[in-house]
Amino acid sequence: MRRILLCLAFTLVLLSMWMALTLGRIEGPSANPDSVVRNILYAHVPSAICALLCFAVLLVASIGYLWTSKPKWDRLAAASAEVGAIFATILNATGMIFSRAEWGPWWTPSARLITSAILWFLYIVYLILRTASLPGSQHRRAQICAVFGIIAFLDAPMVYISARLIPDIHRPNFSFGSSWQRVTFVLGMVATLLLGAVLIWLRTEILKNKARLEKE
Amino acid sequence: MTAINKDKEKDSADNAAVSVDSVSKAFAARLVLDNISLGVAQGQSVCVCGVNGAGKSTLLRIIAGLMQPDAGSVRLCGHNIRTNPEKAKPQLGVISHKSMVYPDLTVFENLSFFANLYGVKDSAARVDELLEDVGLSSYRYDRATILSRGLLQRLAIARALVHRPIVLLADEPFTGLDAEACQHLISVLANFTDNGGTTVMTTHDINIGMKCCDRVVVLDRTRLIFDAMMCDIDTISFTQDYLSYARNKN
Amino acid sequence: MKYFWLSFKAIFVKDIVTELRAKQVLPTMIVLGMLIVWILRIASEAATKVAPESPPLIGAAALWIALLFSGLLAQEKSFATEHQQDCIYGLLLAPVDAATIYLAKLLVNVVMLCIFELIIVPVVIVFFQLIVPDRWFTLIAVLMLGNIGISAVGTLFSAIVQLRGSLLSIVVLVILMPMMIPATSALMMLFAPSHSALVPVSSFASAIKYMIAFDAVFVTACWLLFGFAIKE
Numbered sequence: 001m002r003r004i005l006l007c008l009a010f011t012l013v014l015l016s017m018w019m020a021l022t023l024g025r026i027e028g029p030s031a032n033p034d035s036v037v038r039n040i041l042y043a044h045v046p047s048a049i050c051a052l053l054c055f056a057v058l059l060v061a062s063i064g065y066l067w068t069s070k071p072k073w074d075r076l077a078a079a080s081a082e083v084g085a086i087f088a089t090i091l092n093a094t095g096m097i098f099s100r101a102e103w104g105p106w107w108t109p110s111a112r113l114i115t116s117a118i119l120w121f122l123y124i125v126y127l128i129l130r131t132a133s134l135p136g137s138q139h140r141r142a143q144i145c146a147v148f149g150i151i152a153f154l155d156a157p158m159v160y161i162s163a164r165l166i167p168d169i170h171r172p173n174f175s176f177g178s179s180w181q182r183v184t185f186v187l188g189m190v191a192t193l194l195l196g197a198v199l200i201w202l203r204t205e206i207l208k209n210k211a212r213l214e215k216e
Numbered sequence: 217m218t219a220i221n222k223d224k225e226k227d228s229a230d231n232a233a234v235s236v237d238s239v240s241k242a243f244a245a246r247l248v249l250d251n252i253s254l255g256v257a258q259g260q261s262v263c264v265c266g267v268n269g270a271g272k273s274t275l276l277r278i279i280a281g282l283m284q285p286d287a288g289s290v291r292l293c294g295h296n297i298r299t300n301p302e303k304a305k306p307q308l309g310v311i312s313h314k315s316m317v318y319p320d321l322t323v324f325e326n327l328s329f330f331a332n333l334y335g336v337k338d339s340a341a342r343v344d345e346l347l348e349d350v351g352l353s354s355y356r357y358d359r360a361t362i363l364s365r366g367l368l369q370r371l372a373i374a375r376a377l378v379h380r381p382i383v384l385l386a387d388e389p390f391t392g393l394d395a396e397a398c399q400h401l402i403s404v405l406a407n408f409t410d411n412g413g414t415t416v417m418t419t420h421d422i423n424i425g426m427k428c429c430d431r432v433v434v435l436d437r438t439r440l441i442f443d444a445m446m447c448d449i450d451t452i453s454f455t456q457d458y459l460s461y462a463r464n465k466n
Numbered sequence: 467m468k469y470f471w472l473s474f475k476a477i478f479v480k481d482i483v484t485e486l487r488a489k490q491v492l493p494t495m496i497v498l499g500m501l502i503v504w505i506l507r508i509a510s511e512a513a514t515k516v517a518p519e520s521p522p523l524i525g526a527a528a529l530w531i532a533l534l535f536s537g538l539l540a541q542e543k544s545f546a547t548e549h550q551q552d553c554i555y556g557l558l559l560a561p562v563d564a565a566t567i568y569l570a571k572l573l574v575n576v577v578m579l580c581i582f583e584l585i586i587v588p589v590v591i592v593f594f595q596l597i598v599p600d601r602w603f604t605l606i607a608v609l610m611l612g613n614i615g616i617s618a619v620g621t622l623f624s625a626i627v628q629l630r631g632s633l634l635s636i637v638v639l640v641i642l643m644p645m646m647i648p649a650t651s652a653l654m655m656l657f658a659p660s661h662s663a664l665v666p667v668s669s670f671a672s673a674i675k676y677m678i679a680f681d682a683v684f685v686t687a688c689w690l691l692f693g694f695a696i697k698e
Contacts, residue, residue: 066694109666118643125640134628137243140698144626147691151619151641154687158680159644165667165676166647215245282558283698302469305561316556318547320484332476333560335469375556 002202009198012191016042019184037101042184044094046192047087051119054084054196055153058126062149065142071211072204074142077149078130079203083196085123091116111163118159122152232291233258233383233414239278239288241271248274249285250438256431258382261405261415263425265458266435267465272418275435276387279416280310292383306334309376309384313391315368316375319361323352323371326360327378334379346374350404366397373404384408386417390424402428422458426451434458436465473562477570484547485578491543492581498539499532499586506531507593522658523665525594526650532586533579533609534616534642538635540578541620544571549627554696564693568621572685575617576610583609599656608652611677615645615684622688625695645680648673 020042057080064073095116100106107113129148134141234256241249248271256262266272277283279290281297281304290297295304310316317326324343331339347353350370355363363371369389376384386405390398405415405428419425426432426446432454434442485491506528513520548554557567587609591598599605619641623629629637651667652674658665667673 066691114647118640121640121643125636128636129633132633136628136698140628143694143698144628147622147626147694148637150691151622151684151687154683155641155644158683161679162644162647162676165651165669165672167668280559282555302561305559308559310555310559312552312555314552316552318480318484318553319550320487320547321480325480325483329476329480330556330560333469333473333557333562335472335561 002198002205005194005198006202009191009195012187013195016184016188016191019180019187037098040094040098042188043192044091044098045185046189047091047094048116049189050192050196051084051087051091051116051123052156053193054080054087054200055119055122055156057200058084058149059153062146062153065146066150069139071138071142072208074146075204075207075211076200077142077145078207079200081123081126081130081149082203083199085120085127086199087192087196088116088120088123092120109163109166111160111166114163114166115156115160119156122155126152232256233260233293234279234416235291235294236275236279237289237291239275239285239290241274241278241283241285247438249278251288252435252438252440253288254433254440254443256414256416258414259409259412260431261409261429262417262431262433263429264416264418264433264435265420265422265425266418267462268420270435270437272420272435273387276385276416276418280308280385281305306379307382309379309381310387311369311372311376311384311389312387313389315360315372317360317368317371320359322357322359323347323363324356326371327374330375331378336379342378346378349377350374351400365392366394366400369393369397369401373401377408382413384413384415386415388418388420390419390421398424420462422455426455434461469561470563470566473560474566474570477557477562477567478573481544481571481574482577485540485544485574488547491540491578495536495539495578495582496585499536499582500589502532502535503528503586503590503593519658519661521594522596523654523661525590525596526653526657528594529587529590529653530612530646530650532590533583533612534639535635536582536586537575537579537613537616537620538624538638540582541575541617541624541638542630542634544574544578544621545624545627554627558697564696565689567696568625568689568692571625572614572617572621575621576613579613579617580610583613596657599659601656605653605656608649608656608674608677611674611681612645612649614681615649615677616642618681618685618688622692622695625692641684645677648676652677 020039021036058077061073061077061080064070065077095113096106099108099113107117126145126148129145130141134144232255234254236252236254239249239252240247252275254262264272264275274283278285279292279297281290281301284298292304292307295307297304297308318329321329324347327343327346328339331342336342344353347356350373352367352370352374355367360368360371384405389401393401402424405417409415409430415429417425417429430446432442432444432446432449433440506524510520510524510528513524545554548557587605590596620638623634623637648667651665652670654661654665655670655673
């Protein structure tokens with residue numbers, strides 16, 4: 001079952017990438033119409049949604065752990081943090097590439113860029129907390145990570161609101177040109193979400209097996 | 217240990233000062249306490265013995281409400297320490313080998329602080345009374361840092377008793393004390409019991425344990441393997457049995 | 467509930483007396499703060515030559531940076547004393563709510579930051595050649611909102627004894643990052659009202675509203691989660 005879903009996810013991702021470059025291809029800027037760089041949006045937007053969803057999963061898992069102290073919630077939190085961090089990295093990287101190609105600078109302090117950057121930081125600090133050799137038991141470490149996870153989740157919307165207070169010079173203005181582009185976008189979204197969910201699931205399974213091995 | 221009497225005191229749960237019901241605790245994959253039940257009647261003093269790592273401190277922490285058991289419950293004078301801490305905690309005083317006093321505050325300030333935490337009325341009068349009892353009146357305005365280990369232990373005792381608890385828990389209280397300080401602690405514990413207080417003490421020194429308490433309980437890894445009143449056992453043979461058991465364990 | 471006021475006051479007074487008596491935290495905070503301000507002043511010297519209007523803008527940022535780092539120092543120390551001699555267990559054994567301990571410690575940290583500000587704000591005004599704002603009451607309000615935010619998050623995480631030094635710093639700083647944008651803007655507008663156009667957030671009212679919202683959200687959240695921070 002796992003293998004099927006994983007293959008399906010990867011196939012969909014590859015398919016959407018192919019479609020992005022062919023049928024749903026977005027034209028480059030008028031100065032350089034053959035540039036493929038704008039197609040990076042197909043990766044950028046789904047990564048953003050996925051990173052945010054992983055954060056929501058992290059919140060639920062953190063609350064679950066504090067409520068029940070059951071290790072499965074802790075494993076879910078670890079898995080979603082790792083997957084979320086990957087998507088946050090992709091989000092920032094694709095954003096910077098797009099920004100460079102479209103407007104010149106690699107990074108500008110606009111609302112979305114600041115939010116993506118701090119989202120990335122929040123994930124990274126969470127992962128550092130996870131892997132740091134904290135004194136105390138496993139339970140204590142899981143508890144600390146859960147507390148940070150909840151506070152970090154509350155921080156994310158605060159980041160967005162505070163960044164929105166700054167007048168945004170570069171507000172990406174995008175609308176779909178053709179229906180193929182719409183299809184490609186939806187496909188890309190579905191593929192990314194599926195990939196994210198499968199990766200979290202797989203990672204949770206690995207952690208569960210690791211815990212079982214350590215018990216024996 | 218061979219052929220030991222297992223005489224469990226059956227107290228009705230409501231009358232017991234300390235009631236430990238089927239408490240279990242595991243750390244990571246290791247079981248430390250397995251379905252431990254212990255009832256301590258009012259006015260009893262129990263010594264929990266065992267080798268290092270037997271789980272004595274864990275049990276005491278669970279009784280004090282500092283640690284949550286995986287299963288089971290603890291009640292102090294009928295009040296569950298987890299669900300009803302406002303009623304249960306004021307009944308309890310704890311002495312440990314760490315003094316739990318603030319080094320930068322004076323003796324008087326330390327005791328006043330704890331008196332206020334427990335809502336003791338007329339805290340100043342109560343603190344003065346306690347300082348008399350433990351013999352620290354002359355150190356009233358001295359900072360806790362300058363006190364010697366023995367005097368610090370007296371301050372810790374005063375801290376534990378400031379709110380007039382009914383139950384006293386002592387976790388390895390004799391560690392690092394000289395003969396005079398030991399004697400003082402023994403007399404304090406005796407006094408406490410004489411006034412109707414209940415004591416649960418852990419120690420790995422069986423001799424002191426037997427001196428202070430009227431009931432001995434031995435905790436071995438996850439279970440209570442021995443439980444008897446002092447008056448029912450022969451001190452010498454018990455000590456020999458216990459020491460050989462301890463030697464085998466190590 | 468019956469224990470609340472007495473224990474709240476007791477913990478607050480105990481902490482203040484301990485801090486003042488030990489005489490370790492305040493002097494270190496002040497020196498650290500001044501060094502940070504000094505370093506930023508020197509580092510920004512080139513900028514002030516190019517853009518003569520930049521000192522107040524950089525000064526506002528310098529002040530918050532000094533507050534953040536010195537605040538972290540104070541918060542870490544306030545719990546370090548609890549862990550000497552296992553004093554934290556003395557608190558946990560008492561019938562005191564974890565929430566009461568949080569509020570008391572929060573107030574202590576806010577007060578420490580206020581005392582620190584009494585010294586550092588004049589230093590910043592002098593070093594960065596800032597004009598003293600006429601609306602000094604507003605200045606105090608902005609600084610207080612910042613103090614509460616910094617202390618709210620710092621108190622929660624410094625109670626976790628396993629988080630020390632740089633680990634504590636990264637955890638607290640990453641959470642406090644969003645507050646820095648409106649906070650710095652608000653101070654910039656106070657110190658340099660003529661250059662409001664250069665400030666990132668141009669509406670003073672929205673910056674203040676944001677800080678109030680941030681404080682409300684995080685004081686509540688940290689208050690609720692504090693029980694998990696001090697107990698195991």
